[in-house]
Amino acid sequence: MSARRGGRGGGRGGGRAAGIRGPHSALTDFLAANNISAQEIRDSYLNRVQQAEREAAEAAANGEGPSNNGEEDVQAESSAMAAERSKKKRKRDQDEAIAKIKKGKEAKRKASKHKNKGSDDGSDFDDLMDMHKKPPPLPGQLKHCELCDKRFTVTPYSKAGPNGGLLCTPCGKEMAKEAKAQEKAKKPVVRKGRRKLESNRLDGMTVRGPKTLQQLCIEMLAKHSEDIDELGEMPEGIMNRISEIFSKKRAMNPTTMKLFLQPDLNSVAIHEAAYLETEDYDQIFAVCPSVKKISLRNCCQFKDGNIDYMIEKGKHLEDIQLLGANLVSNDKWTELFIARGPDLKSLKVEWLDAAFDDEVVEALSTFCPNLERLKIERCKRLGEDSIDAIARMEHLQHLTLRFYSEISHEKLINLITSVGAKLRTLCLEHFLNASGDPTDDVLQTIHNTCHKIQKFRFTENNECSDTGYVNLFSNWDNPPLHYADINSTRDMDNANPDGPEDEPIGLASNGFHALMTHSGSRLEFLDISSCRHISHESFVEIFDGSKQYPYLAEINLSFCPVVDTQIIAGIFRSCPQIKKVVTFGCFQVEDVVVPRGIVLIGAPKAQDQIEQFGEVVLDFQRDVERERGERGVGMGRIVPVMG
Template sequence: MLAIAYAIQQDYQQRLADAERRRTEGTENADAEKENENEVDDDSEDPVEKKKRKRKEEKALLKIKQSKEFKRRKAVQELEEGSDVELDDDALARDMMRKAAPLPGQLDNCEICEKRFTVTPYSKTGPEGGLLCGKCSKELKDDEKREAAAKKKRVSAPKARKRQTESDRLMGDVKPGCKSLVDMCVRKVTNVVNDIEEFGDMPQDILDRLSQILSKQRVLTPRVLDLFLRTDVDRIIVYDCGKLETEDFQRIFGTMPHVENVNLRFAGQMKDGPLLYMAEKCKKIRHLQLGATNLVTDDAWVELFDKLGPQLESLKLSELNDSMRDETVEVLAKQCHNLKRLKLRSCSHMSEASINSLRALKSLEHLTLAVAPETSSSTLVELVSSLGPNLQTLCLENFQDLDDTVLEAIKQHCSKLSKLRITGSCLCHDNVFASLFDNDSPFPPLIYADVSENRDIDSMKPDGSDADAIGFGSLALPALLDHSGARLEHLNLKSDRHISHATLLEYFDGVKQYPALKDIDLSFVSAVDDVVVAGIFKSCPELSKLAVFACFNARGARIPRGIAVVGLPNAGDNILQGDYDGI
């Protein structure tokens, strides 16, 4: 303790001497300062105490020399004075020791208010490196809190906008500049929908947009549903009925008896009562789409088809796990003989017999089937042969036994196709896909082509380069683009891993043009890289959306403004601000 007190006294005497010297003589030269630092104030100092002080001083200097701050200051001085000048490490260390912050218990002047205070372990450092008194420390802490809160508030808005931008990107909406006035008003309405009493005479397309956004936000409750129920409109579209109860569906049909178009998705609480009430009350229904109505029985479906079947022009049913058996489908095919559009997805009880029953629907122009995946190829051939001459749209999804004979039947009987979807086949060959689009192809150029997930499941044939290669590959893609490239708007090649890099480069070289192509999906096509993506941007001037999930060689592609690239983690950072010419 005596040594510490003596050191404090020596430090105090030294500071007084320095202050007096600055007042009288001004700035001292380095040699005089060094002499003053080395001289002892008290000649009568005890030799033992002097030896202890020297030893402590040496330890303190050694500790300073080993610190990062000492090395940093030395490096700065070497840069300022030149590497040829030799620096005195002891002088620099003594200077740092003299300017070091006072220890707890010592007195110091506050950097801000210059008030004398006692240093504690909790004394805060000021902006210039000095210590602060308690009052100034508290004020500085309050200022930092206010700045942090203001910064957090400033940053939160861009994060929210970025999240909305990425959401819009997934929907294909990345138009540069501000949103349209209509879109901004629709979004504002959805934010305050619980405070709105009625929508008034809002156009039907705006109501549909509101239903989309509210369904996406999962806020379409019975109270919000009332805003869409109007007697003067002829359609009701609700994309998410997950929060509606059984009585809400009955209220829809009671309020809108003249409805012609009914589209209710995820209607899990719809039962036989509301469905039969709709058949009894709504006599003008021509278009019906229901999703996930698993509480409706087969008897109710049969009664519905008996009452409304002859007038139905469009029927879309999906996610039915407890109904729609073969007998019900047979009634559907018999009663709904005027159907022009039929879509059946994920109906678990449908089998090959149901597919056979659909051959009776001779008026069909649009057919989508994603049911009974075990259906044989011969049954599919008979279906295509029966319905093909009138079909404009044909979608056969994930049929396990779909093979070359089905493709040959499509080529032979489907002469009016504008949309074709063949997915999930591991039996169709590349050359047969190519022959579907050769010079003898009976149908005109396609507008929509989805040939995704057609590949060989044999992992020993990753590129499908054999003469009898399976899947949609390097022979089929050129044939498709040569046949339909001038008119094609949507192209889905997801998981067609047998398409080679050379083929992609040849047909997306920036010279060949596909003027109508707006939407391309190349996800899980490993041959896609930055060069291919750049070629796609140049070959497709109207492109608005490109999906490249798991295309790991395309992460550095530069993206023109106005194109939604989905699947790249850094897509937002690669958007060009100027023109794409020359890239």
Template sequence: MAQSNNISAAQISADYERRRREAQEAAEREGVANAAEVAEDEPQEERVETAAQKKKRKRQQEQALAKIKKSKGKKGKKNEVGEPDSDDDAAWDMYTKKTPLPGQLENCELCDKRFTVTPYSKTGPDGGLLCTKCSKEQEAARKKDAKPKKQAVSRDKRRHTQSNLLDGIVSDGAKSLEQLCIEKVADNIRDVEEFGDLPKSLLNRLSQLLSKRRVITSRTLDLFLRPDYDTIDIYDCGKLEVDDYIKMFAVVPKAQNVNLRNAGQFKDEVIDYIVERHVPLRNLQLEAANLVSNAVWAKLFSHCGQRLEYLKLTWLDYSMDDDTFDHLISGCPNLKRLKIKKCFRLSDQALSAISSLHNLEHLSLRFPAPTTSPALRDLIASIGANLRTLSLESFEEADDEVLSTIHHTCTQLTKLRFCENDLCTDAGFVSLFHNWQSPPLSFIDFSSNRSIDYTQPDGPEEDPTGLASAGFETLMAHSGSRLEHLEIASCRHIDYAAFARVFDGKKEYPLLREVNISFLTKIDTTIAAGIFRSCPAMKKVTAFGCFNISDVAVPKGVALIGVPNAQDSIVQEGEMEMDWMP
């Protein structure tokens, strides 16, 4: 196949050469005649003129050539069976007689160098041919111009941007040197022998990153233990065993702040060791320490309880029942901060036990077991006055009276969370915030306060359930001036007009920097723009499932997360431009 091609190509080329030669001879004869006829006495001038008009003629020739090529193509298609296009060939030869052909010599249009024309020689800006070097340069320049366009959006890049957005990283520019180093250390943790004199805050961040990558083992744990430390922060203890926990308190006997997450193997022996060695615990956070027996819990709190100021117990599903919890409370009268979450065996009895902790300033509760509204009310009524933080998650039986108790007793709150409830009504939320003695709050989380009656997706028409329009407006009127963090995800009975009034672009919430408006499907582009305009300090807007937001101009430095219809505008540079706002 290749051979036959070669043969025919050779034939064609031979024919072509022959025809070209004939035409050239004819042209030369003609040219000589013309020269003799027209300008016999000024041959030099003629040559000069030729040089000056060379370019023009070349362009004309090329245009003609293009025309011929076109017509040739058409004709060829038309009469495929017809005789060879001898006429066209003649025309071709006639017009191409002066164009240098592959193999011939020509002067480069740009650098005037003499060079051999090849099929790859490029045409210059004025239509002449270019030498190899200039051709290459021209190509390179062309590619350079084309490149930026091509870079526009690659999938990986977008994925990366999105991933960063979810982590709340929207700042332009390079990562901080600290961040770079911490990541590098985490990458090479196997080769690190000791951290040396790293400051506490850096140790904490390293622990977080290493825990996230799940590389905290018995060996890497040693890096975080030094006799002069008073803090142990390990966010993932999943790979640690009893001996490792005992080692912690052996190496760091003065540990005051202990934070162990995922501490499945934190067993009786460890607590025995802590009690034996009189570890001066003041802040204790334990997650998933399920192998500690009730008796040993009681022992721990009766020994260390007096000193404890901060206690956080999460994910205890087997140990820690109501009676043990009573021991805990009676043993730790000085607690200032108490967080009890996902302890499956605690119920109303635990709530009433907490009400004896009069030093509490921060209280966060999430009880999976059912509790009753009166028990919760009594708790708030007895200790609410001192509270700075009150976080009640998923108290499904809490009703408007709980809100009213909060209104009457809690007057020093800065942080309030009351989420996942479908009993409280909008009127209840209005009365909570209306004329509330408490100064404006800085953190409010009222996620998922809505009706969950599927027969009435919009909730009852009269007296709406959950945080609805009136409640939301009263909330913003009360706390808007100091509010920094607002979560109202899934409070779907707040209507459009309420959002439009609250975020009208004229009212300003100077400190609000994080807001979660996920699954509030009524929010559209205009409201989103209003949020950006009303909150100059905004950093992060979480808006999963807000399908009506699209093409919103996101101010620089703001992370807009989860919006499915505004992928391209998610990080946008430049200042806000919202002249189209109503």
């Protein structure tokens, strides 16, 4: 048969077939891989047809009828045709699969071209070279690893080597690991944004060095808040800190709120309740029936029904703080005060617009005579009648008021005279003089009446002069203040920002001297922002490095235009416990080297938290100052350095 096949190939198409050159088709590769020869199938079919023709001719010559061999030949011919059709169908399916693969490769190549538009010439050359590239080995074949020369079986997951060969599985994993490490090294380091950093500083969350284990655990809890089932038994301080972090990250919702509810808790604080619904507030008193202190901020869905449930279940409430509870009516506030009566010792309300008027404050003073702490801020419906009602509360020790309406200084004087003797906290904010005439009667009344104050806040006032502050702090029969906030006490006339020529309005140089003389030895917090009438000489004299303020930890000097680098240097030397200095709007503060452990906020060019050793450099500063004094040169800016 081979001789005949060779003869037929030589006679009919052998010469033409021998001249064909070029790459094999996918079908040819498939038939060769499965030991199938198309030429052999064709020759076998032709031999059977010729044999049938010869047998038919011999039968006709001998006068015999058609034999059964003819039928067998017909059946063989039909089976051969069926086999040919199945092969054609297989070939068509394979061609479609190959076309689909080529189409996908073409799409990837076009996408790569579009990504690298600047290398058109190079991509054309690569395409030309790809046409003549040797196809990769098929899976199942045996190859030698390019790196270790180990023989292995090729799989679809075999990695390509650096020189175009293939790698065995261990070498491929090692190469992938190295590539991942290089990619990670090339990836730019994402640094914390300045805005986030400044936000953390203002919140008091900035710490030097590694974070504590407690801080890391709290941050991890906030990050995976939805996956926590319970917090377990924790101290109240830790629970409150976790609640603060959850609130800051907007993670406090009806699901996470349940983590902070335990039957034996005496205090529940939700610092961001904006995502809670009305029925969520009832769960607080259902789960914690013995709660004594409740603090809810931004509780915008707290309604009358919650007040009823609080009255029914919260039998032990002594301290109530509700901020933003605008959906509670006046009648419900009154019912709450009647129900709690003598047990209520502390009440803090803020940001109330629709309700909580003078009649409610009257009911508070009538039915809650043992109230010791009262904080009412930004409640739009309150007026002078509320001041008279508060003046009848005999047991007040902490009082904080901020009204929208204008209150005459006669009402304030009556209030301070009535309750000032027992006050340890006095905060009067945004009480503007309706007449506009300067008067120091309120400060004089505080000087004569209040002798136990530790925290004093008197802000946004436009009626008290610098002389009034001098008289308040001079010979004041009151222990040194721990907390002093006298910001924005100045003349409100924008046409005359320097105030009257004869007497400055607000805390000025003399009043600042009197304040630091009286309370500097025990002061821990000081806010004199926007007190623009304090002179540069007064700051330099008070913070000269020799005078010491051992407890002062935080000071706010924002929008005091005379504050410069020299004053900040003096603060660092005079306040050994200082932790935070705020200098927004102080544009003369430049090139400050901040000592270790101190945060300077607001200085645009401050080099934050750079450690320096102070003794040698301070001696050098003194030499510079002495040399400048001998030359008659004015004091320049001194860069603060402190160990």
